[in-house]
Structure formats: structure tokens, C-alpha cells
Amino acid sequence: MVISTRDAWKSAEVRFLAVGIFNTAFGYLAFVFLYLAFGTQVHYLIVSSIAHVVSVFVAFTGHRILVFRSTRPWLEEFIRYNVSLLFSFIIGLLTLYAMVEFARLSPSGGQAVAVIVSVVVSYVAHRYYSFRR
Secondary structure, eight states, X not given: OOOOHHHHHTSHXXXXXXXXXXXXXXXXXXXXXXXXXXXXXXXHHHHHHHHHXXXXXXXXXXXXXXXXXXXSOHHHHHHHHHHHHHHHHHHHHHHHHHHHHTSOOOHHHXXXXXXXXXXXXXXXXXXXXXXXX
């Protein structure tokens, strides 16, 4: 059985995966860029926080339009989206800290691990809270 790209795109999970890959790459590269630019002057957890803020706007747009195809008022969803991300963000910061301080990874390596953990947490939060119907 052959499934076309168009048919696959009808699945919210496939759309989430595609948008998630883009958002993950964008967020990680934002962190790496900011860390390379300011890492000697600014603590890596602050760099991660700034990268998170920058990435939220891109991620929200992709999730709202492409993944969940929401037509509800955007401000209400943006607030819920950020509340959902706050939990994921805290989990990510804790993971980053643990990877750098205890596992002795570089901040970029620790961020890579933190991203994986955060993706799982954010999908569940967005599916059942941010963009619930």
C-alpha cells in the first residue's frame, strides 16, 4: 500500500513531526548561534532562555497554522501555548543543567539532549492543552 505525501500530511502526528523537526532545528541553531556569540559573557542557561523566547514565535505559528489548524482567537492560544511551553522549558533547563554539570557534556551537547526531552513534553502539552478543541 502506497501512501501519498498529501494523505500523510492529513495526519496531525505527521504534521507535528514535520513542524517539530523544523522548530527543533531552528531552536537548537538559535541556541548554538547565541552561545557562540555570547557564551563567554553570558551563562549558558541565560543563552538557552533567550533562544527559547526567540523560538517561541516561530514554533507557535507553525503549530497553530500547520499542525493543529486552529482558527480560535490567537491571543488566547498564544497564552496557553506559552503556559504549556513553560513546563517544557523548565524541564529542558533542568536537563541542560544536568547534562552540563553532571554528565560533563558541552552546553551544545547538553542542549541537544534537552531538546529531545522537551519535544516529548511539548507534544503532550500542546495536544491536550494549548490547541485542544
